[in-house]
Amino acid sequence: MGPDPRAIADALHDWARDTDWVEWVELGGSLGRGAGDALSDVDAGIGVTDLADPDPRTGQTLDAVEAFAPVAAVLEQRLGGLLHLVCVYEDGRQLSLVLFDAAARAGLAPQSTAVLDKTGRLTEPLDPEHWTPTEAELREWAFLAWIALGDAARHRHRDHPWRALRSLTDARDHLWKLHAARLGLTYPAFGAVTVENADAPPPPGIAATHPTGLGRTEIHTALTALAELLDPHTGPDLHGLAAAIRPRLDLLA
Structure with missing residues (x-):
């Protein structure tokens, strides 16, 4: 089935932990729900302190995710004003990463997991309503x-x-x-x-x-x-x- 996609999530956690301007990492999708398998994509978001548009830290984030494993292709796109990075690795694993302004979040989205939360912004669950x-x-x-x-x-x-x-x-x-x-x-x-x-x-x-x-x-x-x-x-x-x-x-x- 190929390498475990959780290794990509772990690499994202370790990089964010050691990067002072990343405040939190949220894991969504099947992995965030605890229902993932070897074919799951890594759907994640990071909270960037005082995120600007444009922001030079976008390039630093891209450099980081490209270092997690050998890369097949990368796409940058805008989703409702948010930057979305899609990185497909040569072994078939895929990372879908959205960059948020850290302060824009006041809780953890339903069916997601907070894998890193330096400032407590993801402590309380957001209302599914x-x-x-x-x-x-x-x-x-x-x-x-x-x-x-x-x-x-x-x-x-x-x-x-x-x-x-x-x-x-x-x-x-x-x-x-x-x-x-x-x-x-x-x-x-x-x-x-x-x-x-x-x-x-x-x-x-x-x-x-x-x-x-x-x-x-x-x-x-x-x-x-x-x-x-x-x-x-x-x-x-x-x-x-x-x-x-x-x-x-x-x-x-």
């Missing part, structure tokens, strides 16, 4: 799911099957989020990932939303199944939207 979607967010997910259903039907009707499949997948992803929220799971915005991590039941009949091919009939069957699963998550104020979208599905009948 922080990640509970609002009614407006739930409405948005349902709204976007119906729009994506209509888009999928339109694309397939125009003989654009791959665009149809993409829209169908988008609609299903929103359904997974709505399902996770209804189950009361933490991080419902991660949809199927959250449901499977919790060993929770999937939406009944979800397999029927996966088309067996890209033909009109197959896509229509999948879209119809998905619309039925979406109905219970569709509030009265969106019944008109659903009624407006359903005729598009019938284009493929």
Whole structure:
């Protein structure tokens, strides 16, 4: 199965411990939940004292993670204003590291482990309710799911099957989020990932939303199944939207 990814987490801990401007290290993902294995990625965050943008310590962090093991490739990207470093090592292990301003955190995120906490910022757990979607967010997910259903039907009707499949997948992803929220799971915005991590039941009949091919009939069957699963998550104020979208599905009948 290859080298243990926990060795990368240990190397990150040791470097951060000896680096005075790193205040804490948080380990998330499957390793943070205590459910990791040899195939797990190392999903982590570090708290940098008075992090600036740009900040020369970003380069120092990159130099450090590249020294943990022989490197295959590295990517730097921005995620909502945060710097995300992805380092893939030659042996297949992967480190996904987010740099935070240390003071921006006032507790430990759910399903995460504090592997280093020099100043006590991660002592108290953060309230999981922080990640509970609002009614407006739930409405948005349902709204976007119906729009994506209509888009999928339109694309397939125009003989654009791959665009149809993409829209169908988008609609299903929103359904997974709505399902996770209804189950009361933490991080419902991660949809199927959250449901499977919790060993929770999937939406009944979800397999029927996966088309067996890209033909009109197959896509229509999948879209119809998905619309039925979406109905219970569709509030009265969106019944008109659903009624407006359903005729598009019938284009493929």
